[in-house]
Amino acid sequence: MPEELLQALRRARGVDAWRIVERLVERRELYLIGHRVDMRRAATVRRLELTLYRDFQREGQSLRGSATLRVPTGCLKGELERLVERGAEAAGWAGNPFYPLVAPGSGEPEPPASSYAAHFVELEQALEPLASGLFAAERETAGARLNSAELFVENVRTRILNSEGLDVGFPSFRGSGELVVEARGPAGEVELFQELSFAEARAELLGDETRRLLELCRDRARATPTPPLGSFPLLLAGEAVPQLFEYYTFHAAAESVYARLARFSAGQSVQGERLRGDALTLSLEPYLAHSASSAPWDADGFPLRPVALVEAGLLQRYWGPLRYCHYLGVPPTGTLPNLRVLPGSRSLAKLRSRCLEAVSFSDFHLDAVTGDFGGELRLGYLVEEDGSRKPVSGGSVSGRIGELASMWLSAETQARPGYLGPLGLLLEPTAVTGG
Amino acid sequence: MKVPASPYLAAQRRGFRGVVRALGRQYGYVSLLATDSQGTRYEVRRGQVSVQESRWSERGSVVRVHDGSGYAELSFDLPPGRQLAERLARALRTRPAGGLEPMPCPVHREAPLRRRWRGRVKLLPESLRVEQKLARLAAVRDRAFSLCPSLVDIRVIYEEVTVRKLFLSRARELEQAYHWAQGYLIPVVRRGEDTRLMHQTYSGLKGVELLDELEEGLEPTLKTAEQLLGAGRVSPGVYEVILAPEVAGLLAHEAFGHGVEMDMFVKGRARAAQYLGRPVGSQRVTMHDGARAAEQVGSFWFDDEGSLGTDTRIIEAGLFRAGISDLLSALRLGTEPTGNGVRESFARKAYARMTNTFFAPGPDRLEDMIASIRQGYLLERFVSGMEDPRNWGLQGVILYGREIAGGRLGGRVVSPVIMTGYVPEVLGSISMAGGELRLSGSGMCGKGHKEYVKNSAGGPYLKCRLRLG
Numbered sequence: 001m002p003e004e005l006l007q008a009l010r011r012a013r014g015v016d017a018w019r020i021v022e023r024l025v026e027r028r029e030l031y032l033i034g035h036r037v038d039m040r041r042a043a044t045v046r047r048l049e050l051t052l053y054r055d056f057q058r059e060g061q062s063l064r065g066s067a068t069l070r071v072p073t074g075c076l077k078g079e080l081e082r083l084v085e086r087g088a089e090a091a092g093w094a095g096n097p098f099y100p101l102v103a104p105g106s107g108e109p110e111p112p113a114s115s116y117a118a119h120f121v122e123l124e125q126a127l128e129p130l131a132s133g134l135f136a137a138e139r140e141t142a143g144a145r146l147n148s149a150e151l152f153v154e155n156v157r158t159r160i161l162n163s164e165g166l167d168v169g170f171p172s173f174r175g176s177g178e179l180v181v182e183a184r185g186p187a188g189e190v191e192l193f194q195e196l197s198f199a200e201a202r203a204e205l206l207g208d209e210t211r212r213l214l215e216l217c218r219d220r221a222r223a224t225p226t227p228p229l230g231s232f233p234l235l236l237a238g239e240a241v242p243q244l245f246e247y248y249t250f251h252a253a254a255e256s257v258y259a260r261l262a263r264f265s266a267g268q269s270v271q272g273e274r275l276r277g278d279a280l281t282l283s284l285e286p287y288l289a290h291s292a293s294s295a296p297w298d299a300d301g302f303p304l305r306p307v308a309l310v311e312a313g314l315l316q317r318y319w320g321p322l323r324y325c326h327y328l329g330v331p332p333t334g335t336l337p338n339l340r341v342l343p344g345s346r347s348l349a350k351l352r353s354r355c356l357e358a359v360s361f362s363d364f365h366l367d368a369v370t371g372d373f374g375g376e377l378r379l380g381y382l383v384e385e386d387g388s389r390k391p392v393s394g395g396s397v398s399g400r401i402g403e404l405a406s407m408w409l410s411a412e413t414q415a416r417p418g419y420l421g422p423l424g425l426l427l428e429p430t431a432v433t434g435g
Numbered sequence: 436m437k438v439p440a441s442p443y444l445a446a447q448r449r450g451f452r453g454v455v456r457a458l459g460r461q462y463g464y465v466s467l468l469a470t471d472s473q474g475t476r477y478e479v480r481r482g483q484v485s486v487q488e489s490r491w492s493e494r495g496s497v498v499r500v501h502d503g504s505g506y507a508e509l510s511f512d513l514p515p516g517r518q519l520a521e522r523l524a525r526a527l528r529t530r531p532a533g534g535l536e537p538m539p540c541p542v543h544r545e546a547p548l549r550r551r552w553r554g555r556v557k558l559l560p561e562s563l564r565v566e567q568k569l570a571r572l573a574a575v576r577d578r579a580f581s582l583c584p585s586l587v588d589i590r591v592i593y594e595e596v597t598v599r600k601l602f603l604s605r606a607r608e609l610e611q612a613y614h615w616a617q618g619y620l621i622p623v624v625r626r627g628e629d630t631r632l633m634h635q636t637y638s639g640l641k642g643v644e645l646l647d648e649l650e651e652g653l654e655p656t657l658k659t660a661e662q663l664l665g666a667g668r669v670s671p672g673v674y675e676v677i678l679a680p681e682v683a684g685l686l687a688h689e690a691f692g693h694g695v696e697m698d699m700f701v702k703g704r705a706r707a708a709q710y711l712g713r714p715v716g717s718q719r720v721t722m723h724d725g726a727r728a729a730e731q732v733g734s735f736w737f738d739d740e741g742s743l744g745t746d747t748r749i750i751e752a753g754l755f756r757a758g759i760s761d762l763l764s765a766l767r768l769g770t771e772p773t774g775n776g777v778r779e780s781f782a783r784k785a786y787a788r789m790t791n792t793f794f795a796p797g798p799d800r801l802e803d804m805i806a807s808i809r810q811g812y813l814l815e816r817f818v819s820g821m822e823d824p825r826n827w828g829l830q831g832v833i834l835y836g837r838e839i840a841g842g843r844l845g846g847r848v849v850s851p852v853i854m855t856g857y858v859p860e861v862l863g864s865i866s867m868a869g870g871e872l873r874l875s876g877s878g879m880c881g882k883g884h885k886e887y888v889k890n891s892a893g894g895p896y897l898k899c900r901l902r903l904g
Contacts, residue, residue, distance in 0.1 A: 027782075029784065030532050030535075031784070032535075033538055033701065033702050035535070035536065036535070036536050036537060036538035037505070037532065037535045037536065037537045037538060038505070038538050038701075039505065039506055039507065039508065039763075039784065040507045040508075040530065040532065041507065041508040041509070041510070041784055042508075042509050042510070042526060042529075043509070043510035043511070043782045044509075044510070044511050044512075044513075044526075045495065045510060045511070045512050045782050046512060049488070065484075066485070066486070067486040067487075068485075068486070068487045068488055069488050070488040070492050072443075072471075072494035072495075072512070073494065073495070073512040073513060073514070074443075074447075074494070074512070074513060074514030076442060076443060076446055079443075089565060090475075090486040090565045091486070093484075093486075093565050093566040093569050094484045094485060094486045094565075094569065095484060096482075096483055096484060096485075097482070124529055127532040128532040128533075128534055128535065131532055131535060147702060147703065147704060148702045148704070176885075178883050178884070178885070180702070180704065182703075182825070189825065190825065190826055191704065191825045191826065193883055195883065195884045195885070228671060228672075230671065258482070259480065259481060259482075259483075259587075259588050260481065260587050260588060261587060261588060261623060261630075263630075362821040362823055362828060362830040363819060363820075363821035363830060365818065365819055365832045365853075367632065367818070367851070369623060369630055369632045370630055370631060370632060372851050374832070374851075374853050374904070375830065375832075375853065376821070376828060376829075376830035376853065376855045378823075378828070394828065394855070395855060395902070395904070396830070396853040396855050396902075396904040397904075398851075398853055398904055402628070431668070431671055431904060432671075432904075433671035433672075433853070433855065433902060433903070433904030434671075434902075435855070
């Protein structure tokens with residue numbers, strides 16, 4: 001932490017409180033075209049975010065104004081002081097109802113911060129084994145191959161301080177990138193794309209992801225156009241499933257309640273009384289071993305612990321950062337980065353009966369406010385009543401969560417970035433446009 | 436008013452030159468891009484105000500070297516000091532994944548050029564104090580609540596960014612400073628159980644004067660938001676449609692723009708590579724991209740690899756003429772770079788990226804387009820889109836469409852609408868193009884699902900056939 005910034009804050013006039021979030025990022029990047037190296041890159045970057053607060057009264061109401069600034073590395077002489085002055089002035093005009101900052105001793109995160117350090121890796125050594133994991137998966141999967149990949153590994157040291165005396169920090173590892181695979185079918189070459197996010201630099205995990213994508217691409221190569229099915233049951237599987245649940249976390253968020261956008265009330269059903277299927281049980285988690293977004297504290301420095309959000313379809317509580325929970329007068333949970341969803345009662349094999357199983361979209365879209373969802377299908381399977389599956393591609397599916405008559409969750413689970421829960425959801429009705 | 440140059444870059448220029456010189460003794464090619472961009476985002480909504488640093492603010496540098504076979508890069512945010520060149524050289528010598536075979540790339544030989552550019556806006560950010568900007572946004576919000584009884588919330592956002600970059604290599608010393616602004620009106624309206632979200636956006640190489648557009652746009656935005664309440668669903672099928680300029684821009688950007696980014700040619704991911712000189716659309720279709728092709732948020736004088744911005748005619752009267760390229764792809768393909776090498780920030784890699792992408796205007800009038808449609812839709816605003824350069828699939832999520840029946844624009848509104856299609860079929864079906872070109876650049880564009888950059892897209896009103904769902 002630059003001592004000059006702390007000195008500038010001590011000298012600053014009119015600043016009633018402050019918060020600093022510092023992230024030191026050390027990253028290595030490998031760009032592959034086929035098996036060859038397109039480029040190597042490295043980055044060493046410090047991100048320093050400063051929030052300044054000013055407290056004042058207006059029309060009898062206590063207000064707290066704030067302004068958030070990025071403090072650049074290598075400030076010129078006097079620049080830091082001018083930056084703080086500018087921020088303090090802006091904060092004086094951005095007044096919101098008062099809310100406290102996180103005080104030191106607000107509790108310990110669960111699990112403890114030490115759980116995160118284990119993932120730190122030797123960056124220089126990490127990339128080649130990961131690339132080998134991709135190549136091994138390709139060798140084991142006939143009929144599809146790797147087109148290109150980008151692999152990024154980074155060690156991040158996060159530190160959060162505020163004027164209340166809070167000073168917490170933790171190390172973390174983040175892996176990310178993308179994977180493009182291709183296959184040839186009767187209609188020519190096709191490809192599938194996968195964004196990568198991983199919390200452990202383990203070649204076998206990346207290999208599994210690659211293998212799965214290669215197999216899907218092989219199916220896409222022999223897929224036929226999706227027929228116009230009209231109103232039809234949709235078995236949503238894979239990467240789109242976590243996105244659909246954002247509807248539930250959005251409408252249970254304290255910020256949404258404060259903005260009068262939320263549709264859920266504590267103690268009431270989040271699925272409606274008429275919906276057939278599995279009742280939802282959702283919890284928010286600071287830590288999932290596979291999730292690179294896991295964190296022991298949120299950006300305010302609030303200690304994160306697991307939160308039971310929805311149980312058997314009933315909303316247990318609102319969730320959110322200290323500010324919005326303070327506004328609602330409910331206990332704060334902090335901003336939790338992961339969602340865990342209890343699996344359902346039926347296996348995928350049972351759910352697979354006369355439906356469209358959608359496993360890959362161009363870009364699955366959910367409007368969390370309205371509950372509208374949909375996207376263009378890159379790969380799906382038309383499932384007959386006997387469970388037999390035929391790959392299809394093209395066309396689109398769409399629906400609205402509030403208009404669903406049934407939702408069944410698969411018993412099988414999947415681990416995705418920020419998510420652990422059902423692999424598939426059987427939704428009815430949805431509209432399927434042909435390809 | 437002229438956009439001021441960066442005091443930071445001015446102060447460090449000599450030091451950065453020293454870094455390029457020192458590394459130049461060890462490498463066949465060295466370049467350095469230093470950035471110092473600063474911006475602020477102001478937002479008011481019901482009961483809330485915020486002032487945040489813009490996500491486009493950055494200060495840092497990236498050095499690129501040719502290491503004998505290909506290129507390596509190092510991003511850092513330290514200012515130049517006595518030790519910097521040695522530290523960079525040491526870091527560049529470490530070669531993660533050194534056991535893998537490199538894909539060779541020639542050394543770049545560039546023509547010497549020293550030049551500085553500075554943009555102009557009507558009103559610089561300093562022309563209005565923070566409290567004046569916030570007061571104008573708050574007035575828009577308050578007026579919205581007085582005008583619209585079904586309004587639940589409205590986000591009124593104004594963002595201003597001054598971009599400043601310095602590019603140095605043995606042969607080049609380029610510096611630019613320009614300013615852009617963008618604004619959003621995002622009302623949420625509700626009637627009973629029906630909740631709808633609308634958005635209207637504004638953008639350009641503009642300063643505080645953009646606030647005028649935001650204020651003028653409020654009433655039509657609220658009117659459209661109220662029309663979305665009770666909006667119906669489109670019956671899935673293929674329709675004759677008219678794309679408003681913003682949606683035409685989405686088509687240009689997602690359908691064809693991403694597919695002609697020439698780093699995709701190097702990877703063998705672009706079907707367009709096989710169509711050079713061949714028809715890909717109707718004769719009505721002419722499409723451009725370029726940092727110098729229009730004045731919008733995708734404009735600049737030089738890109739993040741030191742190549743000058745251009746105006747590329749991608750499609751001309753239906754024929755695919757040229758792709759858009761970053762420097763390294765051009766070196767590998769033996770083509771000229773088109774000034775499309777853009778980074779999300781100094782900390783990220785440069786890729787071939789669109790800048791200002793648009794269909795050229797045509798001879799037709801909107802009234803005639805509407806009159807020519809028996810059953811179809813006018814698609815006005817979009818939510819998102821996604822590219823598919825290899826398979827030429829098209830996806831766009833459209834916020835709403837207005838029904839056209841019997842050659843007349845009716846009152847029925849459908850929302851949301853998913854448009855899909857096969858790119859050559861869609862471009863081939865363009866039968867009419869309006870006379871007025873409009874671009875917008877309030878969003879951000881990803882390469883896949885990351886590497887977000889600012890660019891703009893647009894076109895005139897276009898008539899074509901699309902599958903809607």
